[in-house]
Amino acid sequence: MDALPYTTTIRPDTGLTNPKLGIWLFLASEVMLFGSLFSAYALLRTGAPSWPDQSAVLNVPLATLNTVILISSSVTMVMAWAGAASGKLSRYRLFMGLTLLGGALFLVVKVIEYSEKFSHGLYPSTNNFLALYFTMTGLHAIHVIAGMVVNAYLIGPGTRMWTRDHLRFTNRIEIAGIYWHFVDVVWIFLFPVLYLL
Amino acid sequence: MSGPGTNTHAVNVRGYLMVFATLMVLTIITVAVASLNLSEGTTVLVAVSIATIKAALVAMFFMHLKSEKPMVFWPLGLTAVLFAALFAFLLWTEGDHLFGTKFSDAFGSAPKTSEPGGH
Numbered sequence: 038m039d040a041l042p043y044t045t046t047i048r049p050d051t052g053l054t055n056p057k058l059g060i061w062l063f064l065a066s067e068v069m070l071f072g073s074l075f076s077a078y079a080l081l082r083t084g085a086p087s088w089p090d091q092s093a094v095l096n097v098p099l100a101t102l103n104t105v106i107l108i109s110s111s112v113t114m115v116m117a118w119a120g121a122a123s124g125k126l127s128r129y130r131l132f133m134g135l136t137l138l139g140g141a142l143f144l145v146v147k148v149i150e151y152s153e154k155f156s157h158g159l160y161p162s163t164n165n166f167l168a169l170y171f172t173m174t175g176l177h178a179i180h181v182i183a184g185m186v187v188n189a190y191l192i193g194p195g196t197r198m199w200t201r202d203h204l205r206f207t208n209r210i211e212i213a214g215i216y217w218h219f220v221d222v223v224w225i226f227l228f229p230v231l232y233l234l
Numbered sequence: 235m236s237g238p239g240t241n242t243h244a245v246n247v248r249g250y251l252m253v254f255a256t257l258m259v260l261t262i263i264t265v266a267v268a269s270l271n272l273s274e275g276t277t278v279l280v281a282v283s284i285a286t287i288k289a290a291l292v293a294m295f296f297m298h299l300k301s302e303k304p305m306v307f308w309p310l311g312l313t314a315v316l317f318a319a320l321f322a323f324l325l326w327t328e329g330d331h332l333f334g335t336k337f338s339d340a341f342g343s344a345p346k347t348s349e350p351g352g353h
Contacts, residue, residue: 052303061306065313069320076320083328092268104261112254115296119245211243211298218296222289229281233268 045204060212064219071223074173081165089166092233096150100232103146110139111221114214121207133192140185147178170231177223184217243298253295260288
């Protein structure tokens with residue numbers, strides 16, 4: 038399994054490991070993906086003759102709870118990496134487990150929110166604001182699920198690498214963490230833009 | 235564990251917890267300011283500014299950008315420019331009523347009103 042070069046050693050011409058440069062290039066494309074939706078939101082809202090009172094339509098306390106959950110899961114993710122980097126397997130497992138739990142709780146709250154909207158007859162087709170709300174939060178939720186799949190692998194079968202190639206394993210946690218923190222950053226902007234403004 | 239040629243950042247648990255506490259305080263401030271019924275412009279400015287500070291804290295400390303190599307910042311810098319462009323383009327269509335300026339007037343190509351009694 039030495040097909041992938043520079044997974045733990047620094048590649049001289051970039052000064053980075055390949056996975057590190059790879060995740061940042063991927064996240065650069067992700068910024069543009071979400072950026073296009075944020076600019077679509079700005080265009081539709083500034084061009085609209087009237088706009089719904091967002092905080093009255095959406096559930097601000099639930100979204101605040103979700104913000105706390107996702108930020109907490111970001112902290113537990115970096116603590117999981119810190120546990121792995123320090124060679125403490127039980128610490129790593131604890132914090133990675135908590136990160137997964139945070140992701141799951143976030144999705145549960147999201148399902149509650151969506152159900153609440155649907156039960157009130159509020160759908161993406163209702164108006165431009167709800168179309169943007171469901172598109173942006175839905176795309177974000179898909180990213181949460183993707184991150185959870187990776188994290189579940191890393192706390193499950195992926196842990197085999199802990200003893201075989203510990204440094205590479207730690208780097209994997211860091212890379213997965215960078216992605217997870219990005220998902221957190223997207224929510225940090227989604228929360229005020231969709232719920233509070 | 236870290237050494238030359240490897241890829242590890244210093245572990246700083248106390249620092250992570252301090253960033254976490256700061257993020258929580260900023261979240262509370264965001265919600266509190268939004269409930270103050272300030273003008274729309276002020277609310278947007280405060281909310282987006284606080285969100286940017288929170289995002290910067292996460293990026294610098296949790297994503298290790300604070301101690302990252304220069305090569306990471308090249309694609310990110312380009313992305314920042316393109317991201318800004320996405321919003322700059324809005325000015326072509328929305329600048330008029332957002333800022334009260336008439337871009338067509340500014341460039342001297344505003345169509346003249348020819349209606350009787352028009353201004």
